Amino acid sequence: MPPALSFGLPVHDGERFLPTALESLLDQDLEDIEVVVSDNGSTDGTEEICRAAAAADPRVRYHRSPTNRGGTWNYREVLARSSAPLFSWMAVDDVKLPSFASACLKGLDAHPEAVLATTRARLIDGAGVVFEDLRDTALGLDAGTAHERVRNLYRSQASHVMYGVVRRSALDRARPLLPMVGDDIVLLTELLCQGPAVVVGDQAFLQRRVPEQLSLQGHEQVKWHAPSARVRFAFPQTRLNLELYRAVATTDLPWREKARCWGTVAPAWVLPRWRAMARDVATAAGVHA
Missing domain, CATH: 3.90.550.10 (Spore Coat Polysaccharide Biosynthesis Protein SpsA; Chain A)
Incomplete structure (x- = not known):
């Protein structure tokens, strides 16, 4: 039991x-x-x-x-x-x-x-x-x-x-x-x-x-999740943004409600974090702040 x-x-x-x-x-x-x-x-x-x-x-x-x-x-x-x-x-x-x-x-x-x-x-x-x-x-x-x-x-x-x-x-x-x-x-x-x-x-x-x-940020945060990850090309914020759209897509919601959920991702999550996406690109390009 x-x-x-x-x-x-x-x-x-x-x-x-x-x-x-x-x-x-x-x-x-x-x-x-x-x-x-x-x-x-x-x-x-x-x-x-x-x-x-x-x-x-x-x-x-x-x-x-x-x-x-x-x-x-x-x-x-x-x-x-x-x-x-x-x-x-x-x-x-x-x-x-x-x-x-x-x-x-x-x-x-x-x-x-x-x-x-x-x-x-x-x-x-x-x-x-x-x-x-x-x-x-x-x-x-x-x-x-x-x-x-x-x-x-x-x-x-x-x-x-x-x-x-x-x-x-x-x-x-x-x-x-x-x-x-x-x-x-x-x-x-x-x-x-x-x-x-x-x-x-x-x-x-x-x-x-x-x-x-609080010190577990950036590269260390990526490694915590997956020790073998290629940190430079991990694009953590960009990948997260994409996975939020995929998360909605995998559900059994009716298409109209899925569209409403997708419509919330950009204004409520993606756009407020545009600087993090810019850091993803800088990291891949080898530019460090």
Whole structure:
């Protein structure tokens, strides 16, 4: 009998925050869960922490790759190894308070048309101190039409909702995460074309912000997703723009609604980021700022 909810925890050299992340998942007030941990070739104490957790709690399932195959591969891996009809990604930096799972499940039960549910979020620093409440009370991701939901996603840039609880059936209808910068926005576009996302009132998701994350930009960001990528010719922003159009094309929306979704991509996403596309061209030409 599969559990009600699978948490997927991809990790690479995450010993600093891994114990806190694992504890937050195992302390959920919903006991019928599994925690699928995929260790992507860690060289620090990650393996020892994970093996100890798996030995202490049968809900933890630990898998290890001997080499680092990239962040996108690892995010795919935890999903592929999960078994529940509901799934939630968990970044090793983050914390989900005990009410997170049950609040999200109640949200999905109350909205059977929704593809995902998440709680409101707060930002924490490296010490776990809250320093900002996200403005996520009215994201508009529950709008009645796909093009409204997609437009509201791009305008709010609320990519953190990907870490909510998602119906596995909706993930199975979407393409796997792509090994590229912005893979979360592409996936959310496909999901929101299928149905709405609901945000419940609890502030049970704590998303961590530390300097190491902010430094992961440009070439390093491309390499994080796909270590073998040719950075100079990756064109990350340009590729993301194109994939957003493809994301809409892959859905089962009626053609008229697809056209409305496509019509939101340029004004809500592409045009505000024209400088990033210019940087893509400069990088390919060997020009550095």
